[in-house]
Amino acid sequence: MVRIILRLLLLIIMSSGVAHAGISDGLVEWMAQDATFTGVRQVEFHPVVNHTGKDFDFDAAAVATQSLRELLTQAGMVLIIPGGAEPQRVVIKSSVEYYKPGTVGERWVGFGGGAAVCILRTQLFDGHSDRLLADFVGAYQVQAGGLFSIGADKMVPTAAAELLADRILKLVGLERADSGFEDEDNETD
Amino acid sequence: MKPTSRLRILFLLGLLLLPAAAHAASKNIQVHPVIISDVPKPSWTEIQWQYIDHDFFTKAIVDTLDHSGLFSTVGISGPADYRLSAEVVGQKMVGSMSNIMLLLVRYQLVDTPSGNMLWSENLLTFHHLSASDVFMGGTRAAQVVETAIRKNLQQLVARLDEYTSGEQKVLSDEPKRLNYQTQPKIIDKKPEDDVGYPHKLTGDEIKEHYQRNNNFIFDRVPRSDFTLKILSFNNIERDCDMCNVYTGSGVMNIKESQNQVCFDWDDVSYPSSTCFDVIQIEDNRYQLIDPTDGETYGYKVLQ
Numbered sequence: 001m002v003r004i005i006l007r008l009l010l011l012i013i014m015s016s017g018v019a020h021a022g023i024s025d026g027l028v029e030w031m032a033q034d035a036t037f038t039g040v041r042q043v044e045f046h047p048v049v050n051h052t053g054k055d056f057d058f059d060a061a062a063v064a065t066q067s068l069r070e071l072l073t074q075a076g077m078v079l080i081i082p083g084g085a086e087p088q089r090v091v092i093k094s095s096v097e098y099y100k101p102g103t104v105g106e107r108w109v110g111f112g113g114g115a116a117v118c119i120l121r122t123q124l125f126d127g128h129s130d131r132l133l134a135d136f137v138g139a140y141q142v143q144a145g146g147l148f149s150i151g152a153d154k155m156v157p158t159a160a161a162e163l164l165a166d167r168i169l170k171l172v173g174l175e176r177a178d179s180g181f182e183d184e185d186n187e188t189d
Numbered sequence: 190m191k192p193t194s195r196l197r198i199l200f201l202l203g204l205l206l207l208p209a210a211a212h213a214a215s216k217n218i219q220v221h222p223v224i225i226s227d228v229p230k231p232s233w234t235e236i237q238w239q240y241i242d243h244d245f246f247t248k249a250i251v252d253t254l255d256h257s258g259l260f261s262t263v264g265i266s267g268p269a270d271y272r273l274s275a276e277v278v279g280q281k282m283v284g285s286m287s288n289i290m291l292l293l294v295r296y297q298l299v300d301t302p303s304g305n306m307l308w309s310e311n312l313l314t315f316h317h318l319s320a321s322d323v324f325m326g327g328t329r330a331a332q333v334v335e336t337a338i339r340k341n342l343q344q345l346v347a348r349l350d351e352y353t354s355g356e357q358k359v360l361s362d363e364p365k366r367l368n369y370q371t372q373p374k375i376i377d378k379k380p381e382d383d384v385g386y387p388h389k390l391t392g393d394e395i396k397e398h399y400q401r402n403n404n405f406i407f408d409r410v411p412r413s414d415f416t417l418k419i420l421s422f423n424n425i426e427r428d429c430d431m432c433n434v435y436t437g438s439g440v441m442n443i444k445e446s447q448n449q450v451c452f453d454w455d456d457v458s459y460p461s462s463t464c465f466d467v468i469q470i471e472d473n474r475y476q477l478i479d480p481t482d483g484e485t486y487g488y489k490v491l492q
Contacts, residue, residue, distance in 0.1 A: 024283050024284045025283065026281040026282070026283035026289070026291055027281070028227065028278070028279025028280065028281045028291045028292075028293045029278070029279060029293075030278040030279065030293060030295055030311055082458070083461075083463075085481070085482035085483075085484070086482075087484075091458065097313065097315070098315060098317065100317065115284070115288065115317075117289065117317055119289075119291070119315055121313060125458075128459075129429075129432060129459065130429065130432040130434065130457060130458055130459035131432055132311070135278075135293065135311045135313075137279065137291055137293055137313055139281075139283045139289055139291055139315070141283060141284060141288075141289060143284055143288065
């Protein structure tokens with residue numbers, strides 16, 4: 001009996017390790033040489049749009065929109081709805097470029113087959129001239145883990161949004177609210 | 190390890206899948222050596238590391254454009270009508286088994302004689318190996334890189350095809366590039382003597398104004414001038430040198446009863462998609478004013 005329990009524990013530990021090892025992410029970016037974002041706290045924020053050309057049962061764009069919105073506002077940014085009276089200095093537009101929910105069965109096999117993947121792109125424009133200032137592309141995938149990866153298809157848009165939100169916040173000199181650091185500007189609020 | 194010969198063979202085979210240009214080539218292009226500004230370091234889990242080097246990517250662009258038939262000649266030196274620059278600003282292999290490639294390339298097309306920037310854009314492509322491809326062994330890294338490159342060059346050809354086709358079409362009508370130093374020819378009529386400036390145009394006057402003229406230059410923000418052209422069926426097009434999206438399209442609608450003109454743009458946010466009052470302030474000087482927020486664009490009529 002003890003031997004069976006030990007084997008089960010070992011299996012759980014090994015499976016957890018595999019699940020963690022099956023998570024990967026990456027970010028590529030471009031910024032205009034003369035672009036400066038210091039002190040930017042208020043931006044025009046557009047909801048994430050679906051550029052995949054496909055419809056999914058799960059609305060990855062809406063989830064990514066919600067995640068980006070929460071992370072940016074919690075860090076101290078003010079997001080203005082598009083179409084406001086005053087053009088904002090910076091406009092943020094994002095899109096789901098690729099989304100694949102994958103399958104649990106194939107993620108049990110591993111090697112990248114059946115991976116749950118989300119690739120998000122966020123572009124920052126000059127609100128007055130429409131000029132592109134920065135271009136960030138973040139990919140997040142869960143490629144292994146078997147049963148431990150159930151729900152990965154719902155999680156990858158959020159995780160990809162976190163990648164991009166962290167990059168945007170770093171750009172404007174803020175930290176994510178749950179990082180334990182507070183922006184100096186917010187301390188006076 | 191730099192791109193292998195296997196990668197080159199795969200890529201050249203992929204060239205056969207590129208669509209040929211639909212229109213005749215009449216101009217030549219020079220491709221500048223590609224700049225690689227992002228050379229990633231391999232992670233310990235990548236089984237066969239691949240990255241794009243400048244020699245390989247420059248040759249890939251030249252071969253692709255040569256095969257596309259968009260230009261009469263394609264080279265890396267000598268005089269040319271166009272000059273194309275490419276910078277690989279991002280290349281990233283994602284996944285412990287190298288199953289996703291992200292590729293971000295910034296392209297710039299310059300009209301060589303004038304030195305004007307004609308087009309610049311970041312083209313993003315990626316490739317995700319399918320479940321059946323993940324057991325390809327060592328070739329998987331080459332496969333994923335090669336496919337991302339091929340998709341990127343397909344986008345490049347499509348953009349250049351679109352641009353060069355559009356330019357030929359526009360050139361048949363009038364120059365696409367306007368010389369801002371040249372005094373625009375005044376072709377709008379003066380208002381009646383008893384109408385002073387500023388004069389808010391009525392619905393009928395707005396309709397007549399836009400029926401009589403179809404080409405305008407706007408100057409709302411310094412260095413962000415744009416031209417607006419009325420095409421058939423109230424379709425409109427704006428060209429903006431300094432904007433990320435050079436050409437934007439939309440529709441124009443004149444609301445005669447409300448004495449306003451409304452613009453609805455498809456892909457651009459500058460100028461705004463909204464309704465404006467039209468105010469004439471000089472012989473050939475007008476303003477579009479959004480009555481809800483005072484947003485104002487000044488413009489002149491061009492021939």
